[in-house]
Amino acid sequence: xxxxxxxxxxxxxxxxxxxxxxxxxxxxxxxxxxxxxxxxxxxxxxxxxxxxxxxxxxxxxxxxxxxxxxxxxxxxxxxxxxxxxxxxxxxxxxxxxxxxxxxxxx
Amino acid sequence: xxxxxxxxxxxxxxxxxxxxxxxxxxxxxxxxxxxxxxxxxxxxxxxxxxxxxxxxxxxxxxxxxxxxxxxxxxxxxxxxxxxxxxxxxxxxxxxxxxxxxxxxxxxxxxxxxxxxxxxxxxxxxxxxxxxxxxxxxxxxxxxxxxxxxxxxxxxxxxxxxxxxxxxxxxxxxxxxxxxxxxxxxxxxxxxxxxxxxxxxxxxxxxxxxxxxxxxxxxxxxxxxxxxxxxxxxxxxxxxxxxxxxxxxxxxxxxxxxxxxxxxxxxxxxxxxxxxxxxxxxxxxxxxxxxxxxxxxxxxxxxxxxxxxxxxxxxxxxxxxxxxxxxxxxxxxxxxxxxxxxxxxxxxxxxxxxxxxxxxxxxxxxxxxxxxxxxxxxxxxxxxxxxxxxx
Ligand code: FES
Numbered sequence: 001x002x003x004x005x006x007x008x009x010x011x012x013x014x015x016x017x018x019x020x021x022x023x024x025x026x027x028x029x030x031x032x033x034x035x036x037x038x039x040x041x042x043x044x045x046x047x048x049x050x051x052x053x054x055x056x057x058x059x060x061x062x063x064x065x066x067x068x069x070x071x072x073x074x075x076x077x078x079x080x081x082x083x084x085x086x087x088x089x090x091x092x093x094x095x096x097x098x099x100x101x102x103x104x105x106x
Numbered sequence: 107x108x109x110x111x112x113x114x115x116x117x118x119x120x121x122x123x124x125x126x127x128x129x130x131x132x133x134x135x136x137x138x139x140x141x142x143x144x145x146x147x148x149x150x151x152x153x154x155x156x157x158x159x160x161x162x163x164x165x166x167x168x169x170x171x172x173x174x175x176x177x178x179x180x181x182x183x184x185x186x187x188x189x190x191x192x193x194x195x196x197x198x199x200x201x202x203x204x205x206x207x208x209x210x211x212x213x214x215x216x217x218x219x220x221x222x223x224x225x226x227x228x229x230x231x232x233x234x235x236x237x238x239x240x241x242x243x244x245x246x247x248x249x250x251x252x253x254x255x256x257x258x259x260x261x262x263x264x265x266x267x268x269x270x271x272x273x274x275x276x277x278x279x280x281x282x283x284x285x286x287x288x289x290x291x292x293x294x295x296x297x298x299x300x301x302x303x304x305x306x307x308x309x310x311x312x313x314x315x316x317x318x319x320x321x322x323x324x325x326x327x328x329x330x331x332x333x334x335x336x337x338x339x340x341x342x343x344x345x346x347x348x349x350x351x352x353x354x355x356x357x358x359x360x361x362x363x364x365x366x367x368x369x370x371x372x373x374x375x376x377x378x379x380x381x382x383x384x385x386x387x388x389x390x391x392x393x394x395x396x397x398x399x400x401x402x403x404x405x406x407x408x409x410x411x412x413x414x415x416x417x418x419x420x421x422x423x424x425x426x427x428x429x430x431x432x433x434x435x436x437x438x439x440x441x442x443x444x445x446x447x448x449x450x451x452x453x454x455x456x457x458x459x460x461x462x463x464x465x466x467x468x469x470x471x472x473x474x475x476x477x478x479x480x481x482x483x484x485x486x487x488x489x490x491x492x493x494x495x496x
Pocket of ligand 1: 040041042043044045059060061062063064076077078
């Protein structure tokens with residue numbers, strides 16, 4: 001598990017990028033934490049820079065939306081989903097359990 | 107017989123229209139007509155990743171696995187040559203015609219050319235996949251590129267060619283590139299990227315002609331200068347593909363004239379994307395927008411108009427982007443002369459900034475360079491600031 005930050009450092013509506021083998025974006029949606037691959041499946045954009053709207057994040061570049069719960073993409077230009085990762089909160093710290101690369105989401 | 111909608115044009119706008127028809131519960135037949143032989147593909151990478159060789163044909167395909175379920179009838183490699191508005195038939199260049207109950211015009215635009223530029227080898231425009239394939243083949247074998255026109259396409263081609271190791275000169279007739287969309291000050295800032303990366307930019311210079319016998323050898327400027335060139339790219343804008351509608355009765359101007367919801371003067375015929383000039387209440391005239399995002403978003407509204415389920419006209423905030431020399435440029439909103447550009451974050455010298463354009467003290471547009479996070483916030487803010495009509 002990768003430690004991310006104290007829960008207090010990631011208030012609702014905010015996102016943080018975590019360096020890992022593949023960078024990961026962690027979001028706080030009204031107190032619920034979600035983690036997905038940070039790099040958009042279309043091109044090289046950081047989804048942590050995107051716009052959070054409910055449980056979806058809009059890519060900051062070309063506006064494909066990804067569902068934080070499933071990783072599914074709503075529409076072009078991205079065609080493939082992002083991986084989702086499990087978030088664990090322990091002792092006031094946010095951690096991410098990184099999924100292995102091929103988790104059969106597609 | 108089940109009803110038929112003919113979608114004329116198989117690029118982003120046409121495909122989005124077909125998807126929107128199904129999303130809006132239309133169950134009849136959909137025929138998509140495209141003059142290119144290729145399945146729908148994304149055009150922005152043609153001047154960037156695809157031209158550089160880092161994005162493949164697969165990468166830029168627009169089709170998604172779910173599209174199979176749309177049940178579309180494709181007529182690719184077929185050009186529409188006429189529209190009979192009485193019978194609402196689309197006439198095709200293979201002599202057949204498609205009788206339709208509704209027609210979506212999405213024929214896009216084509217590159218504007220210089221007189222005589224098709225007579226010489228080595229002179230290219232960049233609009234289609236085939237254009238990009240032939241330009242790339244020429245670029246990888248060339249040493250010197252001259253780009254005519256310092257708009258976004260020209261700048262992106264110059265940037266890609268520099269990365270491929272070519273010596274690049276960009277020629278622009280206007281004193282400041284991109285002054286139209288970005289204003290003089292910010293156009294000048296963005297144009298500095300050329301110099302940063304070793305591209306020569308000549309502004310305020312017209313092109314007198316192309317020099318060469320069978321293959322281009324140089325570009326001659328109006329001041330008599332000759333720029334030696336192995337390859338020339340002409341990037342001087344686009345013309346809407348509406349000639350085929352000349353005798354159709356559809357009202358035409360600088361594009362197919364539509365209301366704010368995509369309706370033309372002919373019932374059952376709507377138009378979207380680069381070929382359409384939609385009425386803009388804000389501008390008080392028809393405006394033809396060539397942005398990728400418009401081609402993506404307009405069809406849902408136009409299709410609702412076609413199906414008779416349309417609501418009020420949307421008031422979208424125009425958005426476009428450009429990637430050049432590793433810099434990410436994003437612009438949203440509607441700027442016009444007299445708006446004041448103010449740097450609110452970063453600095454132009456650092457090539458990382460956010461600029462807000464203000465009119466009477468209110469933000470009307472925003473420009474970001476390498477500031478995607480902040481830009482997204484401002485773009486959202488502009489979107490919510492635009493009043494929705496009652
Ligand atoms: S990079 Fe995310 S949609 Fe293009």
